[in-house]
Amino acid sequence: MTNPSDSDQARNRIIRQKNIVFAVVLALWVVLIFAVSIAKMS
Amino acid sequence: MAQPLPPLEQAPPPSVPVIDMPADWRDYFALTKPRVMSLVIFTGLCGLLAAPVSINPVLGFTAILCIAIAAGGAAALNQWWEADIDGGMKRTAGRPIPAGRMPAANARDFGIALSFTAVILMGLAIGWLTAVILAVSILYYAVVYTIWLKPRTPQNIVIGGGAGAFPPMIGWVAATGHITLMPVILFAIIFFWTPPHFWALALFVQTDYAKVGIPMLPVVAGEAVTRRQIVVYAVLLFPLSLLPWAIGATGLVYGVGAAVLSAIFLGFALRVGFRHRSGADDAMKPEKQLFGFSILYLFALFGILVADRWIGIA
Numbered sequence: 001m002t003n004p005s006d007s008d009q010a011r012n013r014i015i016r017q018k019n020i021v022f023a024v025v026l027a028l029w030v031v032l033i034f035a036v037s038i039a040k041m042s
Numbered sequence: 043m044a045q046p047l048p049p050l051e052q053a054p055p056p057s058v059p060v061i062d063m064p065a066d067w068r069d070y071f072a073l074t075k076p077r078v079m080s081l082v083i084f085t086g087l088c089g090l091l092a093a094p095v096s097i098n099p100v101l102g103f104t105a106i107l108c109i110a111i112a113a114g115g116a117a118a119l120n121q122w123w124e125a126d127i128d129g130g131m132k133r134t135a136g137r138p139i140p141a142g143r144m145p146a147a148n149a150r151d152f153g154i155a156l157s158f159t160a161v162i163l164m165g166l167a168i169g170w171l172t173a174v175i176l177a178v179s180i181l182y183y184a185v186v187y188t189i190w191l192k193p194r195t196p197q198n199i200v201i202g203g204g205a206g207a208f209p210p211m212i213g214w215v216a217a218t219g220h221i222t223l224m225p226v227i228l229f230a231i232i233f234f235w236t237p238p239h240f241w242a243l244a245l246f247v248q249t250d251y252a253k254v255g256i257p258m259l260p261v262v263a264g265e266a267v268t269r270r271q272i273v274v275y276a277v278l279l280f281p282l283s284l285l286p287w288a289i290g291a292t293g294l295v296y297g298v299g300a301a302v303l304s305a306i307f308l309g310f311a312l313r314v315g316f317r318h319r320s321g322a323d324d325a326m327k328p329e330k331q332l333f334g335f336s337i338l339y340l341f342a343l344f345g346i347l348v349a350d351r352w353i354g355i356a
Contacts, residue, residue: 007063014065032104032107036104038100039101040167
């Protein structure tokens with residue numbers, strides 16, 4: 001049987017990983033928009 | 043204290059998986075069908091690189107990224123709509139929704155978000171003609187193919203193949219800013235390549251398609267008709283693949299490469315076209331070989347297209 005605390009840990013780990021991936025994607029998005037703006041101006 | 047059991051009428055039906063964990067980021071990534079996306083990215087990139095004008099590398103990268111995001115969005119929408127069907131087939135039962143790792147609505151919202159992001163970014167960064175073609179390609183795959191044709195007609199693959207044929211055209215238009223004959227030919231090559239590619243697959247997984255009621259050609263019209271149709275499309279593909287060279291848009295490198303590749307493709311198709319299943323335990327080796335070579339064929343053909351252009355410049 002799964003221990004409830006194991007289940008909570010797994011849930012928190014999934015949410016933490018998803019937040020990290022989302023933050024990285026957002027950061028790359030900002031860099032991309034910045035790069036596209038410069039490329040469009042040149 | 044033990045929780046009381048819910049009344050019977052409130053219990054979810056057995057076909058709806060109970061989700062007690064949030065979906066992992068890998069599940070969202072899986073929704074985008076990364077393996078299919080690799081072919082989409084490759085053909086889109088080839089369309090962009092084979093175009094007779096060069097594009098700013100940042101904008102070129104953005105155009106390919108938009109094609110990839112759009113393909114991912116369309117794939118997520120496809121999996122949202124087909125969750126029930128996927129659950130009934132061995133090949134697709136492990137996908138996030140049928141496996142019970144994600145609610146279907148999350149896939150739908152993710153697909154819509156990706157699709158809008160791709161189209162808006164393409165319009166702002168590259169141009170609105172390219173963005174419109176990208177939007178049409180998403181709607182073509184998610185609505186025309188997935189929702190409309192696939193469950194209704196055994197010709198679903200033929201017309202639905204148009205969805206996969208858009209990337210090189212989008213890549214070309216992103217670079218040049220307008221539609222000419224060449225991107226239309228690139229579109230047609232993938233359009234005519236798709237039926238033999240998918241019907242070869244359908245021949246050796248047809249029991250799965252029959253089980254979930256998808257009217258794939260082998261299920262509805264039988265194997266003999268499917269094998270004949272594979273040959274017809276492979277024969278049509280041969281001259282079509284040579285058309286870029288015939289109209290003078292490419293050089294001899296492409297012409298010879300396309301002729302050799304298409305001849306081999308036709309050879310595999312003829313083997314499939316003129317054989318009969320030996321029995322229930324037939325390993326379907328020629329069909330699997332045709333399916334495998336069809337993927338290699340497309341990668342190689344578009345690779346040669348780009349090589350020809352860059353050799354021409356050098």
